[in-house]
Amino acid sequence: MSETSDLAILVVAAGRGTRAGGGLPKQYRPVAGKPLLTHTVLALLQGAPGARLLAAIHPDDAALYKAALGDLPEESHARLLPPALGGETRQISVKNGLEALARHGAPQIVLIHDGARPFPNRALIDRAQSAARAHGAAVPGLALTDTVKQIDTQGRIVATPPRESLRTVQTPQAFRFDLILAAHRKAAEAGQAGLTDDAAIAEWAGHPVYVFEGEQTNMKITNAQDFAVAEAKLIRALEDVRTGQGYDVHAFGPGDHVWLGGVKVPHDQGLVGHSDADVLSHAITDAIYGALGDGDIGSHFPPSDPQWRGAASSIFLAAAVEHLRKCGGMLAHVDATLVCERPKIGPHREAIRKNLAEIMSVSLDRVAVKATTSEKLGFTGREEGMAALAIATVRLPL
Numbered sequence: 024m025s026e027t028s029d030l031a032i033l034v035v036a037a038g039r040g041t042r043a044g045g046g047l048p049k050q051y052r053p054v055a056g057k058p059l060l061t062h063t064v065l066a067l068l069q070g071a072p073g074a075r076l077l078a079a080i081h082p083d084d085a086a087l088y089k090a091a092l093g094d095l096p097e098e099s100h101a102r103l104l105p106p107a108l109g110g111e112t113r114q115i116s117v118k119n120g121l122e123a124l125a126r127h128g129a130p131q132i133v134l135i136h137d138g139a140r141p142f143p144n145r146a147l148i149d150r151a152q153s154a155a156r157a158h159g160a161a162v163p164g165l166a167l168t169d170t171v172k173q174i175d176t177q178g179r180i181v182a183t184p185p186r187e188s189l190r191t192v193q194t195p196q197a198f199r200f201d202l203i204l205a206a207h208r209k210a211a212e213a214g215q216a217g218l219t220d221d222a223a224i225a226e227w228a229g230h231p232v233y234v235f236e237g238e239q240t241n242m243k244i245t246n247a248q249d250f251a252v253a254e255a256k257l258i259r260a261l262e263d264v265r266t267g268q269g270y271d272v273h274a275f276g277p278g279d280h281v282w283l284g285g286v287k288v289p290h291d292q293g294l295v296g297h298s299d300a301d302v303l304s305h306a307i308t309d310a311i312y313g314a315l316g317d318g319d320i321g322s323h324f325p326p327s328d329p330q331w332r333g334a335a336s337s338i339f340l341a342a343a344v345e346h347l348r349k350c351g352g353m354l355a356h357v358d359a360t361l362v363c364e365r366p367k368i369g370p371h372r373e374a375i376r377k378n379l380a381e382i383m384s385v386s387l388d389r390v391a392v393k394a395t396t397s398e399k400l401g402f403t404g405r406e407e408g409m410a411a412l413a414i415a416t417v418r419l420p421l
């Protein structure tokens with residue numbers, strides 16, 4: 024397929040994800056280290072070079088949307104139109120998105136895609152475009168492989184419809200832009216609500232809609248268990264597993280607390296350093312840069328630079344993780360050990376783990392924090408300072 028500048032993609036992402044649960048709307052929940060919506064948008068931009076993309080989002084989600092798409096490569100930003108506000112139903116969100124696209128200069132063809140479907144591939148997108156150009160309205164569909172039953176409200180089977188002519192349909196649903204915009208406007212004016220896909224709107228408006236071949240892999244994340252399947256699929260694509268190690272030491276000096284993993288731990292001394300001397304965060308930051316083969320904390324944040332004087336080390340750690348993500352990678356695990364006689368780490372361990380997980384935007388089970396004394400031997404044994412060791416395991420695209 025050639026460059027597709029007469030093509031626009033509308034991503035509907037204004038739902039609340041009630042069936043998926045989990046607090047955050049499902050399109051913003053992290054999957055393999057990135058929000059679900061980021062995966063969807065990247066796949067669409069890669070699959071349709073040159074196409075513009077507009078998302079319909081919920082009014083409450085502006086900050087989540089910005090965070091999800093703020094760090095895309097420069098080239099992608101030029102193709103992203105400002106988001107439109109969605110509505111109460113998917114149907115309204117699509118209509119609002121189409122109206123916004125019309126204001127930005129109507130394309131010939133529009134592909135309407137669920138933000139909750141992160142795996143549209145290039146072949147599917149090509150088939151969608153071709154079918155829309157040939158027929159005006161077309162959707163991807165799959166033949167059923169299970170026998171289908173119709174049931175009553177008690178769950179009793181009332182019919183076994185022949186499955187040969189049935190299809191389950193997916194997105195991207197592909198249309199001539201003027202056709203689908205007019206159909207949506209007509210449905211809205213007629214008060215025709217409750218249609219769950221855009222094929223149904225076009226059908227209702229009297230247009231023939233065709234089905235082209237969908238993809239088994241093009242799943243929609245609907246329920247909580249779908250996240251595990253999507254995560255496994257995305258992680259399989261990240262096959263280059265690397266480990267990095269980090270080690271750091273800071274001397275004790277006057278003070279009444281130490282910072283460990285971004286948590287303020289009361290102590291009868293402080294740690295001395297150019298920044299906040301958070302020895303644990305420094306070791307983990309070094310481990311991540313080590314796994315990337317990309318220098319260390321000192322080369323990214325030179326101690327000679329006055330802006331890092333007294334800085335919170337969570338800044339360095341978050342930046343290392345962000346750097347990893349920009350390389351297309353994800354943090355699989357961090358295992359760290361603190362070496363000190365005092366302060367006792369046990370009472371603070373869970374708070375430290377939780378805070379590190381938050382700084383690194385990973386789940387708690389991906390962070391281990393351990394502690395040991397050095398049996399009163401050496402500089403840690405004499406309580407002259409603290410040491411921290413860390414190992415980071417990262418996954419990168421091949």
Ligand SMILES: Nc1ccn([C@@H]2O[C@H](COP(=O)(O)OP(=O)(O)OP(=O)(O)O)[C@@H](O)[C@H]2O)c(=O)n1
Nearest residue numbers: 035036037038039040041042111112116138139
């Ligand atoms: N008012 C709505 C409802 C849904 N969608 C979008 O339409 C797609 C498919 O909808 P669905 O999977 O049903 O998402 P939700 O409505 O968020 O899920 P639920 O029904 O479980 O709340 C999703 O990308 C969703 O964000 C939308 O833009 N506006």
Ligand SMILES: C[C@](O)(CO)[C@H](O)COP(=O)(O)O
Nearest residue numbers: 113137192193194219220243
């Ligand atoms: C548009 C769709 O994904 C096609 O299968 C589907 O109809 C969306 O349905 P939902 O109930 O809004 O998830």
